[in-house]
Amino acid sequence: MKDDTMKNETHVKKIPLPFIDLARQQVEILPELERRISEVLRHGRYIMGPEVVELEQALAEFTAAKHVIACSSGTDALLMALMAKGIGPGDAIITTPFTFVATAEVISLVGATPVFVDIDPLLFNMVPEKLEQTIKAMIENDTVGYPLPKQNASTAGSAELRPKGIIAVDLFGLPADYDRINAIAQKYDLFVIEDAAQSFGGTYKGKRACSLAELGCASFFPAKPLGCYGDGGAVFTDSDDMAERLKSIRVHGQGSDKYDNVRVGLNARIDTLQAAVLLSKLKIFPEEIQARNRVASTYNEMLTDFGSGLQIPSVPEGYESVWAQYSVLAGNAALREKIQTTLKEEGIPTAIYYPIPLHLQTAYAGLGYEKGAFPVSEEMAERIFSLPMHPYLEAKEIERICRTISGYKGER
């Protein structure tokens, strides 16, 4: 008898937890999802069907943005935003190296040059002072001592890369400091794009993510806070002019009709079926945002109570994160590895966002940044890891995760 109970306990303990549980969410939305998908199958308008228009209206209402242009992915949303701004060779776009590669990739895709600025060690977002110092360094030809990309053949001759815009990233679902970033941008006549791929649903001083800069870009990749069942994204703007350009870029640069091409564009439409999925999920999204915040608070309390020795995430006054990731810092890389291994043995998955900052990636070696250029990003890459996070994570599951880490008390 006794033996059996013990076996059972060990067995229960090791049931693997998902990192993100989309199955539990599906149970919540299934009737609505089936109704909406059937409706698309019935009308058969698979490209730019009525659900796309309905989704754009719902997203505009949710964020209070004037225009929403739904599109094929978060990456395409960023690309469309840069294209709408007419960015190309010789232009510099400033962002951080501690982000998903897509943020910098789109800059390179339009022929422009990414220029990096280091992040804050508590918030993981761009530091406004460093942003301004970098802009000054570019204008004054690197006399301020800030690391700048090497001038390559395509920009040689011109001493300068022209700083044109900023892509601020809302990492892990926490908005960057847009009051300060927008003010700096205005001072130097730059535009701001909000990479809200992880923050759709978050808020900054009472305003929703995606509406915090001239152009906001969301991703609806399945693992993001609001995800579809495939790829999807959207661009948000209050500018009528930008909205018109973005709609044209989304469909091959179309003008008055689809055989009138007024600019070079893309095929970047969202599928009607994905719009139907998003409409079903949007209904429960406000409750999910609350649930995500409850999960994060429970983690914060339990990691502290169990003496995990981990640095828990900070959310400044006036901000609300949507917790795309719940990321913590271990004392060092070796300790992180030990903790991740222990969790894995208990069936608890973890992930590292991001193990290599972009300035040290092979693809960006051509920019000529050296190790040490962005010390905070480099240190975070060695210490950070993310724990399971989704709105359906229960207190007893969080407790199981935190207890597993409690053995590391004091080890830093």
Ligand SMILES: *Cc1c(COP(=O)(O)O)cnc(C)c1O
């Ligand atoms: C996911 C992500 C993107 C790209 O979105 P996709 O929909 O996957 O193309 C861009 N930037 C950041 C910060 C992201 O996390």
